[in-house]
Amino acid sequence: VQGLRFDLDRASMILRVDAPAGAFTESEINTRRDPRRPEPLNQTAVMLNYDFAWWNRPGRASSRGIFMEAVAGGRWGHVVHGYVVSDSPGQRSAQRLDTFWRLDRPERMDSITLGDTITSTGGWSRPVRFAGLRWGRNFHLQHGFVTQPMLTLSGETALPSTVDVLVNNARRWSVPVEPGPFSIRDVVPLSGAGRINLVVRDILGRESVTTVDTYSSTRLLKPGLIDYSFEVGAIREWSGTQTRYGDGFAALSWRAGLDRDLTLEARGELQADRQAAGVDLAAVVAGALTSRAALAASRGNVQGTGGQGAFAALGVERQATAGSFSVQWQRASAGFAPMGEVASATAPAQRLRQQVFGSVSFRPAPPWGVSLAAAYQVRGNGERSGVATLTLFGPAGPGFLLLSLTRPLGNGGVTSGGEGGNQVLLSLSVPLGNKVYASGSADFRAHHATRVRAGASHPAPEGPGFGWQVEASDDPQHAARGTLHMNAERIKTSVDLATDSRSEVSARLGLRGTLGWLNGTVFAARPVGAGSVVLVEVPDVPGVIVRRSNQPVATTNAAGRAVITGVTPWFPTRIELDPVDLPLDLEIREVSREVLPYARSGMVLRFDVRRTRQALLVLHRAPGVAVPEGAEVILRPQDIATQVGLRGEAWLTDLQERDQRVEVRWSTSRCELTLPPLDPQDLVPTLGPLACNSP
Secondary structure (H helix, E strand, O other), X not given: OOOOEXXXXXXXXXEXXXXXXXXXXXXXXXXXXOOOOOOOOEEOEEEEEEEEEEEEOOOOOOEEEEEEEEEEEEOOEEEEEEEEEEEEOOEEEEEEEEEEEEEEEOOOOEEEEEEEEEOOOOOOOOOOEEEEEEEEEOXXXXXXXXXXXXXXXXXXXXXXXXXXXXXXXXXXXXXXXXXXXXXXXXXXXXXXXXXXXXXXXXXXXXXXXXXXXXXXXXXXXXXXXXXXXXXXXXXXXXXXOOEEEEEEEEEEEEEEEEEOOEEEEEEEEEEOOEEEEEEEEEXXXXXXXXXXXXXXXXXXXXXXXXXXXXXXXXXXXXXXOOEEEEEEEEEEOOOOOOOOOOOOOOHHHHOEEEEEEEEEEEEEEOOEEEEEEEEEEEEOOXXXXXXXXXXXXXXXXXXXXXXXXXXEEEOOOOOOOOOOOOEXXXXXXXXXXXXXXXXXXXXXXXXXXXXXXXXXXXXXOOOOEEEEEEEEEOOOOOOEEEEEEEEOOOOEEEEEEEEOOOOOEEEEEEEEEEEEEEOOEEEEEOOOOOOEEEEEEOOOOOOOEEEEOOEEEEEOOOOOEEEEEEEOOOOOEEEEEOHHHOXXXXXXXXXXXXXXXXXXXXXXXXXOEEEOOOEEEEEEEEOOEEOOOOOEEEEEOOOEEEEOOHHHEEEEOOOOOOOOEEEEEXXXXXXXXXXXXXXXXXXXXXXEEEXXXXX
């Protein structure tokens, strides 16, 4: 071994070996945890989500509408069918929304959708609604899975040490290491620019610090990781009042991390009258910023005129605590046809030919910050439009102040009708305590009257409770408004009243919720939405508050059941019982469980409880003399043992109603006695003092 030194003391026959730290076996530390897998407790759930609205305006007949979504889900996936019905004066309509089946496979991190869905986009294409099959990667199915490149930190120590990893001065990990070289793998850097400090402190208190500057981007995939999406079906042409399916197509996207600083994406699209293909490259340049470049080409006869076109895009961005900036540019030739374009004589004129976007933000006087953003675009008919916004933001006492100046660009400025023009917006929000927030704003707009608004709000809780919002304005159309939100166990209700300067009142009523069936239980609850539902069972124990991630969300009914809605699929969620609400004669092994539900399905979470008779027993071995502390009390014939505490007191559980025998032992003494009958009305009686005389 290079650098090894040794010394033999022949008198004492002691061999002293001095070896460099690199001669020891390397210690490997992996900071990544294995992702959670779904628990095998999921049950098939059948649900109907509904959202009903009724509104009335002065001088008009009332209108009403309802959105309904039927859902059935379990381990086999979930089926969804949406529908909306509206009834307005002179117009009635019914429209089917999305109908699809989806299967999530967390072990493979992919999802299969059959029915109505949306295509992936890539760096140059656009999302399109279609009906058919989509099969693609879904990294969200494994909570905590990191897609961006990770780091490996290395060092060495000659003595047993503790290694702390600080990311932007916040400690992320602290691990002990043995003498020798060590490496900490799978360290996740912050997105953008960051600094990692590796602090090594040995057993003698000596400390060394190694600093590593990093730059990471969510645009990148870690080396070897592949993302993909395959789609085939018919493009959906939805006008809002009717649905029809048009051209068939097939598309494939493939994205891979080539190395730590380079990710490549390719996509191809095939239709009868159009074909397109392109690539998108993202890279970290000089360890300081992210750049991207995209190239694509299309050909076809979508508009009946034939032709081909090209698309190009370039971008560069940097994110950092001190400041960030982004510049994005894209351009398409006249013949480049985007996917999903409907055959129309005006479609080529509406195509986006060129678009430029830029933004910069920094903090010249922290915590105050400044941001500037501008966007500009040109369409096929030559129409030019854009907007630039300068924003100043920061704290103002206990509140937050925002001042923005907006100016239109191109021919998107002031029109003959007085629309558009420069705008100045000043807003202030202040927390007042007890979750009450006040806000106000002043809107100065060219060719318009200045509008001033003031309001206050109190958000509704996650569980049962109330929320409200009030607002006043000098706008004649919206002089005042008040909204009341009510969350009950089985429904969400909102009432909205608004008045104009003529004191004419408009009203709106909203009702939202879910009707469902899970594990033989029919329930009505607040809306489940796109989440999952958990049925909590505390058998025959009513009135127990159930919390989700420390927030009270439900209370058990007379049967001891509570429905928890809106649980995020594939995300570990902690469900807790409040032990204060449990009866004193109840024993429960655990009051907190973590669940990981399947998407849009149900889970039954049962907390096993057991009722038991309990009592406080007071024992005296002589009048006024308590049995000594530590004496053992044994229930017969249950053979349940406990110990005597202060003042000769012992807490007994699992008592018989009558003829309960007790044996007491301490040092060389013992006694036996039969407890008096327990009063069924007294849940926690005190028995004694009872004489415990050693025979």
